[in-house]
Amino acid sequence: MTDTGQNGHNPGRPPASRIRLVVSDMDGTILTPEKQVTRESIAAIQTLKKAGVPVCFVSSRPPGGMEMYFDALGVHTPYGALNGGTIFNADRTIRSRLSLDPEAVQDTLLMLKVHQIDAWLFRGHEWLVTNATGAYVEPEARAIRMTPTAVPSFNDYQQEVGKVTGASADYEALERQELEIGQLLQGRASVARSCKCFLDITPLNANKGYALRQLASFYNIPIEEVACIGDMNNDVPMLSIGGLSIAMGQAKPDVAAQAHFITASNSENGWAKAMEQFVLPRVAPLSDIAGKTVS
Missing domain, CATH: 3.40.50.1000 (HAD superfamily/HAD-like)
Known part of the structure; x- marks a missing residue:
């Protein structure tokens, strides 16, 4: 186990001596x-x-994909789903919610389509796909114990979107799109990979x-x-401000x-x-x- 010393993002911020x-x-x-x-x-x-x-959890997962672990973990605390854009109370009611601007959703969907990357939309408890046979749909459905709703197009579903996910086995393409979509949506959305096969686009403050x-x-x-x-790019916004970051x-x-x-x-x-x-x-x-x- 390695002690990296002070935070690399802000070397003047030592690790906290008290954690609550x-x-x-x-x-x-x-x-x-x-x-x-x-x-x-x-x-x-x-x-x-x-x-x-x-102990509270924040994940790019939809709420159901998080809640499935809570009994085993013994936690019943507030949690942040969809990369933190929707905060839920312990009783599963929504405490606060952020949504993507529909124009940002449109721009994202176009970029993903051009680069042949499957797109998924998440709205509250909904998971929408247009390609139900996409390579990662079935594994993700098993992982989060949630069945997506297949729709012919996303045209009628671009309001109140909490997250757009690009799913692809072309990891280098996703890495490039993290940069390109990030630049396209600068000031309008947060863009980060949650793992090597998923690129998540969420509201700017989400x-x-x-x-x-x-x-x-x-x-x-x-x-x-x-x-x-945390372990991935989408964890950096919390690692860079937490009193003790690991x-x-x-x-x-x-x-x-x-x-x-x-x-x-x-x-x-x-x-x-x-x-x-x-x-x-x-x-x-x-x-x-x-x-x-x-x-």
């Missing part, structure tokens, strides 16, 4: 490569819970940094006392550069090890927050 909230990515982070959770991670969450420190701020506000905790952990061992160098510390990979129980080594020694109970329960 943990905000975590899911895929590539607390989930193993087989999309499972380990006993060690569950035990670490229970230890944090006993110390009065809640990123994990926004979600971290929303969740910290819910608990009335300054972001300087929030630990965050990158997974398999994170690319530009992602790891945003973190105070690097833990082991998600195939080596890196999440649990990060909690044990970097977070738990810094926890502080939430006894001073009236009316909030940690579960």
Whole structure:
């Protein structure tokens, strides 16, 4: 396990000495490569819970794809779906929601079509596709236990879109489109890969940094006392502002550069090890927050 020292994005920001909230990515982070959770991670969450420190999750997944893990993890806290653009309360009701401008949706769909990249739309609890036999549709449906709705076109569905995903096995094409669509939508949307095969386009403020701020506000905790952990480009907005930022061992160098510390990979129980080594020694109970329960 490597200690990278001070944050590469802002070297003047040392790691927090006190942690009162943990905000975590899911895929590539607390989930193993087989999309499972380990006993060690569950035990670490229970230890944090006993110390009065809640664990909240933020993911590019739709809400159902996150909720399927919560009972096993033993968490019933607010969470951010669709890359943080929709914040849900623990009871699954929507706390806040951001949507893409329809023109940004149109521009994105055109770019993906030109480059022969499958497009998916997410609106609230809906997952819409035009190519139901696309290479990643069935695996993703299994992974998030959600069946997409096939539509002949997206023409009537460009309002209230929380996320557009480009799915392709051409990883280099997605990397190029991350840059090209990012430039096209500069100032209008957030554009980042959530894994090597998915490119996510979300509302401008719908990123994990926004979600971290929303969740910290819910608990009335300054972001300087929030630990965050992730592995991909779309985790950078929270890694670059969290009081204690941790990158997974398999994170690319530009992602790891945003973190105070690097833990082991998600195939080596890196999440649990990060909690044990970097977070738990810094926890502080939430006894001073009236009316909030940690579960």
